Amino acid sequence: MEKGNIKISMAVIRRLPKYRRYLEELLDKGIDRISSRELSKIIGFTASQIRQDLNNFGGFGQQGYGYNVAALYEEIGKILGLDNRYSTIIVGAGNLGQAIANYTNFEKSGFIPKAMFDINPRLIGLRIRDIEVMDSDKMEEYIKENNIDIGIICTNKERAQDVADQLIRSNIKGIWNFAPTDLDIPENVMTENVHLSESLYTLSFLLKHNSLE
């Protein structure tokens, strides 16, 4: 992809949050600078991979000094767009939707849940923290009136495409999909899928082939 002067592969993009997470742990420990070699030991990527990845965004490191942890953490946050604030809604107020609504770390990173939506009358009217569960019928209007950026789909597989269609009609900018299916979404709406079963099946593979040793 090539956007806003940044030409960069999805593989690199997907490594950036990992760098940021490890840098945050270093900051918590009071470590203020680190070499690509030391970083390599912690993260598990090679030092040359790390230098190459970070060079994509201008050279942060200095020969013989390494990386300034706070500056690099900050800069990666900006590249990831974490200096922005995003209004979000959660569609599907079951356990998973509630777990996400309750997880305040996303809010600290700038993703502000404004409302939840469900079709189940028993859930409509509930509040998770201060986030109200509203009737899904009101969703399209709510998104437009409140300039919602991201729709988080926490429904079952069967409802997910209908929900996505509603979100798209309401001019949502991004969709974070937890339903175990790939949705049909136009290219101008950014999408990330979380397929939990893929992670579980990878674990299953590792268990099976480990026990064959």
Add this chain to the structure above:
Amino acid sequence: MEKGNIKISMAVIRRLPKYRRYLEELLDKGIDRISSRELSKIIGFTASQIRQDLNNFGGFGQQGYGYNVAALYEEIGKILGLDNRYSTIIVGAGNLGQAIANYTNFEKSGFIPKAMFDINPRLIGLRIRDIEVMDSDKMEEYIKENNIDIGIICTNKERAQDVADQLIRSNIKGIWNFAPTDLDIPENVMTENVHLSESLYTLSFLLKHNSLE
């Protein structure tokens, strides 16, 4: 990695569940054979990538015929170890733990939740479907007595390493970790981390750089 005659990169392993998911959708639609080119259009990998990936496990495809969807689906399931059954426990009975306990698809794939554990007295004794929430104090004994294979960590970041240490002491075979931290786990215990924030931050990157166009 090289285990049980299979020498294969983690990148290929991680693509297998995706193949399986798309093959399942084809089966649902009654499609019984498919070429690597058609598969490529659906999955988005190149046809040559697909042929190369699947050749790792013996040539399933036949020139001019393509792949037998049901046979390939079955075979990938076996490679992933989905012909096995795994006993699991869920540690942390909050919303996320309950969401996983309620998600019966994992059970259909052979991952059987036997018990949940929590330290919160208000949750102990609850039942999610027929899965009892027990006191975390009883966890190590329970794992050993019931031959539990996989521990699913759904606690907060702060408790996660302690829980992992308990699981390891109880000779658990695998850990599926949802806590937003990387755990210190010996190499003989297979581990998969689900870092939801990495997915969300990738979406954030896409939103930021899309809007710069």
